[in-house]
Structure formats: structure tokens, C-alpha cells
Amino acid sequence: MQKFIKPQNLQQVYPLLFNWQPENHGLGKGFAMTNFTELKGCGCKVPQTQLLKYLGQIGKGDIGSETPDVSVFPINQTNNFHTISTIDYFYPLVANPYAQGRIACCNVLSDLYAMGVTQVDTMLMVLGVCTKMTEEEKQISTSLMLKGFNDCAKEANTSVTGGQSVQSPWPQIGGVGIASNHRDDFIMPNGAEPGDYLILTKPLGVQIAVNTFQWMTTSPQKWDAIKGITNQNEINQAFDVATKSMCLLNAAAASLFKKYQIKAATDVTGFGILGHAKYLAQAQNLNVEFVIDTLPIIRNLYKLDKIARDFKFKEGFAAETSGGLLIATKHPDSFLKDYKDLIGEWGWVIGKVVESKKRNAVISENVKIYEV
Numbered sequence: 001m002q003k004f005i006k007p008q009n010l011q012q013v014y015p016l017l018f019n020w021q022p023e024n025h026g027l028g029k030g031f032a033m034t035n036f037t038e039l040k041g042c043g044c045k046v047p048q049t050q051l052l053k054y055l056g057q058i059g060k061g062d063i064g065s066e067t068p069d070v071s072v073f074p075i076n077q078t079n080n081f082h083t084i085s086t087i088d089y090f091y092p093l094v095a096n097p098y099a100q101g102r103i104a105c106c107n108v109l110s111d112l113y114a115m116g117v118t119q120v121d122t123m124l125m126v127l128g129v130c131t132k133m134t135e136e137e138k139q140i141s142t143s144l145m146l147k148g149f150n151d152c153a154k155e156a157n158t159s160v161t162g163g164q165s166v167q168s169p170w171p172q173i174g175g176v177g178i179a180s181n182h183r184d185d186f187i188m189p190n191g192a193e194p195g196d197y198l199i200l201t202k203p204l205g206v207q208i209a210v211n212t213f214q215w216m217t218t219s220p221q222k223w224d225a226i227k228g229i230t231n232q233n234e235i236n237q238a239f240d241v242a243t244k245s246m247c248l249l250n251a252a253a254a255s256l257f258k259k260y261q262i263k264a265a266t267d268v269t270g271f272g273i274l275g276h277a278k279y280l281a282q283a284q285n286l287n288v289e290f291v292i293d294t295l296p297i298i299r300n301l302y303k304l305d306k307i308a309r310d311f312k313f314k315e316g317f318a319a320e321t322s323g324g325l326l327i328a329t330k331h332p333d334s335f336l337k338d339y340k341d342l343i344g345e346w347g348w349v350i351g352k353v354v355e356s357k358k359r360n361a362v363i364s365e366n367v368k369i370y371e372v
Contacts, residue, residue: 002255002342004249004251004252004255004342004343005155005248005249006343006344006345007244007245007248007343007344007345007346008244008344008345010244010247010248014098014102014151014247016096016098016099016144016147016148017096017098017099017102017148017243017247018099018240018243020094020095020096020099022095025140025144026136026140027136027137027140027141028137031095031137031141032095033092033094033095033096033097033100033141033145033171034092034093034094034095034214034218035095035218036092036130036132036133036170036171037091037092037170037171038170069086069111069114069266069267070084070085070086070111070112070114070115071083071084071085071086072084072115072186072188073085075180079183080182080183081180081181081182081183082180082181082183082186083178083179083180084112084115084117084178084179084180084181084186085176085177085178085179086108086111086112086176086177087108087126087174087175087176087177088104088107088108088111088174088175089104089108089126089128089172089173089174089175090104090107090172090173090174090321091170091171091172092171092173093207093210093321094210094243094246095214096144097140097141097142097144097145097148098144098145098147098148099148099243099246099247100145100148100171100173101144101145101146101147101148101149101150101151101152101173102148102149102151102152102247103148103246103247103321103322104145104148104149104173104174104175105123105148105149105150105152105153105156105175106152106246106247106248106249106250106322107174107246107269107321107322108123108174108175108176108177109123109152109156109177109249109250109251110250110267110269110322110323110325111177111267112177112179112254113249113250113251113253113254113267113325114189114250114254114265114266114267114325115186115187115188115189115265116185116186116187116254116257116258116262116265117179117181117185117186117254118185118251118254118255119157119158119179119181120156120157120158120177120178120179121158121178121179121180122158122159122160122161122178123153123158123159123160123161123175123176123177123178124160124161124162124163124164124175124176124178125146125149125160125162125163125164125165125173125174125175126163126164126165126172126173126174126175126176127142127145127146127163127164127165127166127172127173128165128166128167128168128170128171128172128173129142129165129166129167129168129171130168130169130170130171131167131168131169132169132170133171141171145171145173149173149175152247152249155249156249156251158177160175163175163176185258187257187262187263187264187265188263189263189264189265189266189280189283190263190264190283190284190285191263191264191284191285192263192264192280192281192284192286192288192290192328192353193263193286193288193328193330193353194286194288194353194354194355195330195352195353196264196328196329196330196352196353197328197329197330197332197349197351197352197353198277198290198292198326198327198328198349198350198351198352198353199326199327199329199332199335199336199347199348199349199350200268200273200296200324200325200326200327200347200348200350201250201253201324201325201327201339201346201347202245202248202250202268202323202324202325202346203241203245203296203297203298203324203346203372204268204273204295204296204297204298204313204318204320204323205238205242205297205298205301205302205313205318206242206245206246206298206320206321206322206323207311207318207319207320207321208238208297208298208301208304208305208311208313208318209235209238209239209241209242209298209301210239210242210321211309211311212226212230212235212238212239212301212304213235213236213238213239215308216232216235222308222309225307225308226304226307226308229303229304229307230300230303230304234299234300235300237299237300238298238299238300238301241298241299242298245298245322245323245324245346246321246322247322248322248343250267250324250325252339252342252343253324253325253327253339254325255342256335256338256339256342259338260329260330260331260334260335261330262327262328262329263328264280264283264284264327264328265280265325265326265327265328266279266280266325266326267323267324267325267326268320268323268324268325268326269319269320269321269322269323270319270320270321271317271319272312272316272317272318272319272320273292273295273316273318273320273323273326273350274292274315274316274317274361274362274363275316275317276326277290277292277316277326277361278290278360278361280326280361281359281360281361282359282360283359284359286355287355287356287357287358287359288353288354288355288356288359289353289354289355289356289358289359289360289361289362290328290351290352290353290360290361290362291351291352291353291354291361291362291364292316292350292351292361292362292363292364292367293350293351293352293364293366293367293368294348294349294350294351294367294368294370295313295314295316295350295363295367295368295369295370296348296350296370296371296372297313297369297370297371297372298371298372299371299372300371301313301371302314302369302371305318314363314367314369315363316363324346326350328353332349335347336348336349346372348370348372351364
């Protein structure tokens, strides 16, 4: 069985990911990538309803019809081998440029892992160098960000072979992932059936964690609004879990797709758990509804959902960055046992697929909030 780095081992393998001290890298004590951007991570995505309006201007076509996050195209117009490609990039949501680079790479690859792809042929990098930084800050932070991205690509057994770099008012990092696979080695995520169970492979709450962590130092008014019900220790612990989650590749879950004949999955990012569940439900061959009855969230964050800012967590629309895979399966217990054997923790049954008159996803009225 292939070995994967577990969340609890990330700090040992990649010490640069944690305990960010900018002065140790020749930067000013208060340097943070998040000081140079207003939008953060996958929270920068165009709202789903707005995006669909834009797409409507070019006709229905095939965009987003079956694989909303990736392009699947036959090689030389054959039915046996296909090119599967995806692009993703965003602005910093953590202070640490090395961690930001890794998170961006994980996020790009997640779209391919959600298709059951286990071998990525190559990656291209998309880079925006911040014009608001000094030349020294540009040199140091950009080099660290590139290293984080490249180290992650190596762990995924792929490599960065090109890309594009521009100057930008805000820092940007992301890229393109490309795989060429036989039709038997990836899924078309449209085969969910009534009776399937929905599982999620990472906890929710990343956007709440990174925002409240930053409020401690950059937004006194917002921190004052929440410090009566939380404290720095709780927020630091939540941010540590969020960092491990964002920095964990979804490769382990993808490696189990063939064994369990997974026929529907997506990664959970900027549209939130319900937004992505709706997108996936609408791509199904059958008229089914995804009913989410459990929301696993990083401990001590749910109580902050409506304080200082409405993250819309319970409604299912809190943005995630480099989130887990939402998977429909007939064998949830066996899948999760194998998954936990691979990464050591995480993974929950969060709902079911039921017969319906229309393709949709909903949060149950009696949804259970499960802190992890």
C-alpha cells in the first residue's frame, strides 16, 4: 500500500510550514503575505450564482456540465486515453509564503484527485509578484512561495515544467495540473445513486480559522467582538489544524476510488460544502438529492460563525481552501477505515443520496454540528 504523509507528521517533514518567524528569513518582524491582499484564498472565487450568469452568455456547451472543476478531453479523439486538466490560483490567506505555496499546489491537485486521478503528469505555475513589496521582500517571499509549491509537487510525484509570472498589486499563486489517463483510471463524477452515503475527508471551518487568527493582530475591533467567547489559545490551535488540513494532499482518498468503485466526488473549496454539493448533484445522471446531515468543523470555531462576521457556515456556504473530498459511496465504513489507515485521522459520513424529482443538495433542518 502506498504511503502518504499524515497531518500530524507535516511539521516534522516540512518544518517551514509552521511557527512562521519572518525575521528568520531576513524579513521585517511584522511581514505577512496577508498584509498585501484584501481577498483571501478560495474566498476570492466569483460567487456561484454570478458565475452561472457569466457562463450563460456563451451558451450551454459542455462547460461545467459533467466535470465542473476540470476539463476532460480525449487524446487524438480516441475513447481510451484522455487529458484531464485543471487550473486554480488565488491570493494569500496565510502569513507564511512557504505555506501559501504548498496550499496553492494542494488546491490545484485536488480537482484531479476528485476525479480519481492518482498520477499527475505535469504542472504549470501561475505567479503574481506583488508590486507593493520592496525588492527584498519580493525576492525572499516569492522564493519561499515557489519552494512551497515545488516541494508539494514533488511529494505528489509530479513536477513544475513551466508557467506564467506577472507583476500584480496583490500576490497570487496557483497553477495548472495535467494528467493523461486511460479511461479506466479516472471517474466521470456523475454516477451517484439513491442509497449512497456522503463522506467528507477533511474538517470544515478553514476560512473561519484563518480570519479569526488574523483578527488577533490586524483587526482589534473584530477581535474585541469575539474574545469574550474564545481566547488566543483556542484560535491558535484551530489555525494549526486548519494549516494541516490545507497542506494535506487529497491523494490518499483518490487512491481508494478504484477499490470502492467511486462514481461521484468533488473537492470542497470556495463555494462551501453546500455550494459544491449542489454543483455535484446537478452533474448526476439520475435525479438525486444530496442530503447533508452532519457538518464536521474544527473545534471551537462554530461558536464564532455569526460573531463579527457571518461566515454562513451552518447554511453550508462558508468558503474552504484546499478542502477535503466530498464522495458518494456505497461502502462508507470500509472506505473510511482504509482512509484512516493511510492518513491516521479525519473522515466522516455526513449525509446520504436520496431519490428526488430534481438534482439538488440541501442541508438537513436538524443538521448535526460535529467539532473535531
